[in-house]
Amino acid sequence: MRIATWNVNSIKQRLEHLGEFLKTSNPDVVCLQELKCVDEAFPRLEVEALGYNVATHGQKAYNGVAILSKRPLEDVRCGLPGGDGDDHARYIEGVISTDRGVVRVASIYLPNGNPVGTPKFPYKLAWLDRLTVHARELLKLEENLVLCGDFNVIPEPQDAADPALWVNDALFQPESRARFRALLDLGFVDALRACNDQPGLYTFWDYQAGAFQRNNGIRIDHLLLSPQAQDKLQSTSIRKDVRGWEKPSDHVPVLVELKIDG
């Protein structure tokens, strides 16, 4: 089973790219972030015509997450528990059954948190804490579980082309990185790092200042695997070429291949 995550930065602006990505990578499951539209405005019929079931959790203008799956989606849950008034559409979860096993997948759009020193940063940290609490519960199910998405965390210095540029940024603050590590410490593995410890692997390049042309990127889109899923890890890849398409998202798709349905 091939699972992808991609922050599309507006699904309406990126529908053509999504079609091209689905055709060329042929994923079984796709977790999308930053839809930037309400559920009713999601191009559901167009995506279904490409062979995918669709579950969305959208909102007007900002955020918005979705899961696309060739196989039916079951037990879909929208929103991260413990919000207490948090109305951002940043979390959706579902289950996919195959002949060879079950996979639970979450599509996550973690808060950016900038600028540090405003309420946005503690909101990010609190959201990371809530995610950790929920993930601990999910791990008790002992399922194949993949937490996919734009975590808005640069885990390590080697995950940035120029770490010095990010020292004052919410994505690279010690508090953000420590919480990401705490999440991993529950028993998850960062799928890409399990396969490749090389530097220079990025999933985001800013639109400004020719960041992509200069390969001034960061790695913030991640696929975290439960122990059961780790045992089935076959490969990972980053579709860097997608950033070179005309009018691209600033993020590219990241994929993991799990030996689940052959």
Place this chain on the structure above:
DNA sequence: ATGCCTTCTAGCAGAAGA
């Protein structure tokens, strides 16, 4: 040191993103 660019909504500028 700051803006650089792209998206959204609203309305012809500002917020948000990272």
